[in-house]
Amino acid sequence: MKKDLYNISILGCGKVAHLHAKAIRNIPNAQLSGVWSRTLETAVNFASEYNVQAFSDISKLISEKEIDLAIVCTPHPFHLEPTLEAAKAGANVLVEKPLASTLTDSDEMIGACKKYGVKLGVISQRRWYEPVKRIKNAIDDGKIGKPVFGTVNILGWRDKAYYDTDAWRGTWLMEGGGVLVNQAPHQLDILLWYMGEIDEVYGVWKNLNHPYIEVEDTAVAIIKFQNGGIGNIIVSNSTKPGIYGKVHVHGDNGASLGVQTDDGAMFVAGMSGILEPPVNDIWTVPGEEQYLEKWKGEDSAFFQSVDPTVYYMEKQIDDFLTALRNNTDPLVTGEEGRRTVELFTAIYRSTRDNQPVKFPLQPEKERKDMDGRLV
Numbered sequence: 266m267k268k269d270l271y272n273i274s275i276l277g278c279g280k281v282a283h284l285h286a287k288a289i290r291n292i293p294n295a296q297l298s299g300v301w302s303r304t305l306e307t308a309v310n311f312a313s314e315y316n317v318q319a320f321s322d323i324s325k326l327i328s329e330k331e332i333d334l335a336i337v338c339t340p341h342p343f344h345l346e347p348t349l350e351a352a353k354a355g356a357n358v359l360v361e362k363p364l365a366s367t368l369t370d371s372d373e374m375i376g377a378c379k380k381y382g383v384k385l386g387v388i389s390q391r392r393w394y395e396p397v398k399r400i401k402n403a404i405d406d407g408k409i410g411k412p413v414f415g416t417v418n419i420l421g422w423r424d425k426a427y428y429d430t431d432a433w434r435g436t437w438l439m440e441g442g443g444v445l446v447n448q449a450p451h452q453l454d455i456l457l458w459y460m461g462e463i464d465e466v467y468g469v470w471k472n473l474n475h476p477y478i479e480v481e482d483t484a485v486a487i488i489k490f491q492n493g494g495i496g497n498i499i500v501s502n503s504t505k506p507g508i509y510g511k512v513h514v515h516g517d518n519g520a521s522l523g524v525q526t527d528d529g530a531m532f533v534a535g536m537s538g539i540l541e542p543p544v545n546d547i548w549t550v551p552g553e554e555q556y557l558e559k560w561k562g563e564d565s566a567f568f569q570s571v572d573p574t575v576y577y578m579e580k581q582i583d584d585f586l587t588a589l590r591n592n593t594d595p596l597v598t599g600e601e602g603r604r605t606v607e608l609f610t611a612i613y614r615s616t617r618d619n620q621p622v623k624f625p626l627q628p629e630k631e632r633k634d635m636d637g638r639l640v
Contacts, residue, residue: 266333266589272298273582274332274356276323276347277339278311279431281361285336286315287572288579295586298330301347303339323347327354334359334585340433341441345370348385352377357384359585359595363450363609364602366441367635369628371606375599386585386595387602389454390577393584395564396524396545397455400514404459408550409516413494415460417452419444419527420501421508428478435478437638443480445470445609449500452512452526453605454597459514460496463604465489467621468612473503480638486612498612513547523547542568613637 273289275282278300289297301320302308312319320326327335335351337344337360344365351358358378364387365371378385391397404412433439440447457463468486475482482503488496510527528541542565548557581597588595611622614629617637629636 266592268333268590269294271295271333271586271589272331273334273336274298274326274330274351275300275311276302276335276337276351277343277361278302278307279338279340282311282336282338284574284578285338285582286311287575288582291575291579292583292586295582298332299326301326303343323350324354327351327356332356333589334582336582337361340431340439341366341446342370342439345374348374349377352381352383352385355381355383357386357585357589359386359388359582360599360602362388362454362602363441363446363605364599365606366446367628368603368606368610368626369630371599371603372628375603378599384585384588384595385599385602386581386588387597387599387605388578388581389451389597389602390581391451391455391526391543392458392596393577393580394524394526394543395567396543396560397512397526399545399560400512400522400524401458403522403550404514404516408553409514409520409522410518411492411494411516412460412514413492413517414515415456415488415490415494415496416513417449417456417496417498417500417511418513419449419452419499419508419510420504421448421510422505423448423475423482423502425477428475435475435480437479437635440480442609442613442638443470443472443478443482444500444502445481445484445612448502449484449498449609450605452500452510453498453608454601455512455524455526456496456498456514457604457608458601459512460488460490460492460494462491463488463608463611463624464491465621465623466608466611466615468498468615470612470616473501475503484609484612486615511546518551519549520551521547521549542573610636 308319470481470484
C-alpha cells in the first residue's frame with residue numbers, strides 16, 4: 266500500500282487519544298482524517314480540538330474518509346468491537362496496549378484481521394527507547410551469549426484520585442485488570458522480546474491496600490522459558506513514592522544488561538509528562554562497561570530534547586505505515602501483543618488454581634470467571 270498520504274482515524278477519544286493525534290500531526294505522510302468514540306459527544310469535542318469530523322459509525326468513517334489505519338484507544342475490554350468493525354470495513358488496525366484483556370478477544374481480533382486481509386499491531390512504544398533497543402541489539406549480536414535470566418520490576422503507587430479520574434478504572438469488567446493489565450504490559454512485552462517464548466508460569470496476585478477497587482494492585486510470578494532460562498516478575502501499584510520500572514536480562518556468559526524504563530512521578534497518559542529519561546542501568550558486556558555513563562548522558566539529553574509522550578508514539582505509528590508501504594509486518598504485531606495477554610492471563614489462572622500454568626494458553630470459553638478474575 267504505497268501512498269503519498271495515509272489517512273488515519275482514532276477510535277476512542279479518551280486521554281491517550283490526544284497523544285496519538287499529536288503524533289500523527291508530526292508524521293509528514295499521515296493525517297488524522299476522522300474520529301469515533303463510544304459516546305458521540307466525546308468524539309465531537311475531540312474532533313473540534315483537532316479540526317476533523319466526528320462519526321457515530323465506524324464503517325461509515327472508514328469508507329467515507331478512505332481510512333488506511335484505525336488506532337483503537339478505547340478502554341481495554343472494549344478493544345474488540347471497534348477492531349472488528351474497522352477490519353471488516355477494510356482498515357488496518359493499531360490497538361493501544363494491551364491487545365485485549367482476554368485471550369478470547371485477542372484471538373477474535375487476530376482472526377478478523379487475517380480474514381479481512383488487514384494488518385494488526387499493538388502499541389508498545391517503549392521498544393523504541395534508545396536503551397531498550399540497545400539491549401535487544403546486544404542480545405541479537407550474541408554479546409551475552411544465551412539470555413538465561415530476565416526480570417521485570419515495577420514499583421509504584423496509584424491513589425484514589427487516580428481511580429476516580431475515569432469510571433472504568435479499577436473494575437474487572439471495565440478495565441480488565443489492575444497493574445498487570447494497565448501498568449505492566451510495556452515491560453512484560455520488553456521481557457518477552459528479550460527472552461523468547463514461555464514454557465511455564467507460576468504467579469500470585471493480590472489487592473494489598475486499595476479496598477476501593479476490584480482489581481489487583483500487586484502481582485509476582487516465576488517464569489520458565491523455552492530456551493531453558495528463567496524469569497521473575499514483581500509489579501505493584503501499592504508502594505510509595507513515585508514509580509520505577511526496570512527490565513534486566515542476564516546471559517550465560519555472565520554479562521548483564523538492564524534498562525530503567527520509568528522513573529520519577531507516576532505517569533498518566535494525557536494527564537502528565539514523563540519526568541525522568543529511560544537509561545541503561547546495568548551493562549557488563551566485556552569490553553563495553555565503560556560506555557554506560559556515556560550512553561546515560563546521550564540518551565538523557567536526547568530524551569529531554571523531545572516530547573517523549575508523543576515522539577515514541579510517532580515512531581511506532583511511522584513503523585506501522587512503513588509496514589503498509591512495504592507489505593511487511595510491523596515490529597509489534599497482533600501475535601506479539603497476544604503474548605503479553607497470554608502472560609498476564611497465566612498469572613490470573615495460576616492464582617485461581619494455585620498451580621503452575623503450562624504454555625501455550627487457549628481461551629477458556631466454557632468458563633465465565635475471566636481467567637480467575639471474577640469470583
